[in-house]
Amino acid sequence: MSNNLDIASIRNDFPILNEIVNGKQLVYFDNAATTQKPRLVLDALSGYYEHYNANIHRGIHHLAEKATSAFEQSRRRLQAFLNAPLPEEIIFTYGTTDGINLVASSYGRTFLKAGDEVIISTMEHHSNIVPWQMLCEEKGCILKIIPINDEGELLMDEYEKLLTERTKFVSVVHVSNSLGTINPVKEIIAKAHAVGAKVLLDGAQASSHLHLDVQDLDCDFYSLSLHKIYGPTGMGILYGKKELLDAMPPYRGGGEMIKEVTFEKTTYNELPYKFEAGTPNIADVVAAKYALDYVDTLGKENIAAHEHKLLEYATEAVKDIEGLRIIGQAKEKVSVLSFVIDGIHHQDMGVLLDQQGIAVRTGHHCTQPLMRRFNITGTTRASFAVYNTTEEIDLLIQGLHKVKRMLG
Template sequence: MLVGTLNNRKEALNTLNIDNIRAEFPILDQDINGKKLVYFDNAATTQKPQVVIDAISNYYTGYNSNIHRGVHHLAEKATSAFELSRKTIKEFINAESTEEIIFTYGTTDGINLVAQTYGRSFLKAGDEIIISTMEHHSNIVPWQMLCEEKGCVLKVIPINDEGDILFDEYKKLLSEKTKIVSVVYASNALGTVNPIAEIIEEAHKVGAVTLVDAAQAMSHIDIDVQALDIDFLCFSAHKLYGPTGMGALYGKKELLNKMPPWRGGGEMIKEVTFEKTTYNELPYKFEAGTPNIADVIGITAAIDYVNKLGKKNIADYENELLEYATERFEAISGLKIIGRAKVKVSVLSFVIDGIHPQDIGVLLDQQGIAIRTGHHCTQPLMQRLDLVGTSRASFAVYNTKGEIDRMVEGIEKAKRFLL
């Protein structure tokens, strides 16, 4: 089962004009090694529509200025555009207040912020943190560092061979010692969509705080942080058709207010003397120094673009591509699809008997087809699956079935060359 229904997917195909959408992404109109580019590395980063590129360029060419403290026209215009992005994100995930939206450098930065502020302040030796087997390194290492410092215990939810978490085993891990449950919403390596609502509900029964890594989910799944009762959520703009080096942390206001600042400097202060510093109010308490203003402004254009197309339409169309690619791949001899979860986003990982994943990536690149190979920053997951890595094709709204056909032809050509 994929996200969405068949009828919804058919409706999406009728709603979205893919040729027009492709024309809005200038990078797609190029040749690689003499072949028309096929970009199937969207789980690593999506390409950017012209409206996002223009938003960033317009800031630098029209009103480049530092924000918040200036009284001149450019500063006021930049501040207004910057804070509009906070409001846009708040509405996109249905947060209660803009005070709950903290700008970060991305998902990794957001997870580290929570670990180094909430974790260091409220966890002690013997407390337990739960993550899953399929986590990205960004949702493993910060918690390991916290455990080493505080003497906490890291526990891991197991998965089955299809890539679904073992929910009953998760419930067995929970106890009064559980203080944080931090899980990925959608796996970057398998495409698995985790049952976040149920995971959060069980965590809250034992009084644990939850963090959701939504890096892969934001462009595919409607997320309502209030309906899901999420405590913390992190995402990266660059996986949402937005700029790199920018993301956001959502946190419940009551939790953010209890947490100490992480970085010190300008903007996160209210008053400074040599004897004492008084910290700023939310959300600025966590935003020290001059931020990535241009790219923060760019996320408004990216979210507006996604809203224009309709996230549901995007997800339904991508699922149509995933179903088609899965069917085509299943007909390739020696190819095994890795990740058969009940619900997936548009990620298709695979291995081919007798061929190293990197060799497939190199030979497809020679044919103008960009995929990702390796462990995808999920080395513990690869160890669980007894793999050195996989080849991964991941689809976005501007991809087509014709491009999938080209990839299948490219894989067959690579097989003939390598085997």
């Protein structure tokens, strides 16, 4: 399948792939929701709890110092992963959603005012819609939406028309979780900056597939989740340009984010700690470094090439299924195959595939406005990762034919 990767050996790194589901060996095609974790990451999690579980930064004993060192190593590792200029520009969050909310709540509430305009796109995940709706309602800002074409690509001419001197913020998804579309984010950022607007990218889907360089993109903020990059759940990062983060007030109050507290006044800690209140998700932060190390060992370009071949194979294979329509056929897309079959509800399809041991995602994928754009209630989504194979895709195709015979 790939000249550069030994997929059979890679599969052995993921214990969960040996699970039996409804009498069948698991076929896991729900990677856009979360990827499975290699043994390296699982060992890092248990290793932390077994050998140096302690709270970080404030302790001077051996375990606290070891935990603090591992925690901050992960920050520097994630700095390198994004090519961020400074480690303090990496803020640990609970995931992509948390990072977007941090920016909307802190930057948005501080710097946006009534009449200002915020731009998002038709293909946004709910977590990049709702925080901006809440902010616009609170502040009296205007929310504008970039439309898309029938292939699931942004209409960039329309985006340019939306930009005005009142545009203060643009927040768009780097890669669509429902369609797989790779958006022309560098162009989006440049055009937004030309009118003085700041830009946040939702990198939840892009982070596992694409090479990321925030300096090259020149984005102002970038939010992602590690559980989509073979890492643990409940842990993500927000990158922000230092001058912007310095100007923003804290998002949460509590321990760690303070410098000095009196009953009269509190002074806040320096970056990145002023945005990291309370005891953080230490074990998952520590394990995140090992997930990125694993990706580097395989090579992101090799992973992307393998996933692209899987997407091409699956896209061709489903053409034989009568009544099947792919939703999202952008020229540039990652390994997400979202589809509907005439006369068959996506939820019924998901249940019957699960009975055959095949895990796919069904529904609106937290993109209800996007589904309405295509006049559908949801899709069946198969999303591929480095450990998937063409043989598994063959099982999916057989499964879909079986569903058709039963329900079509």
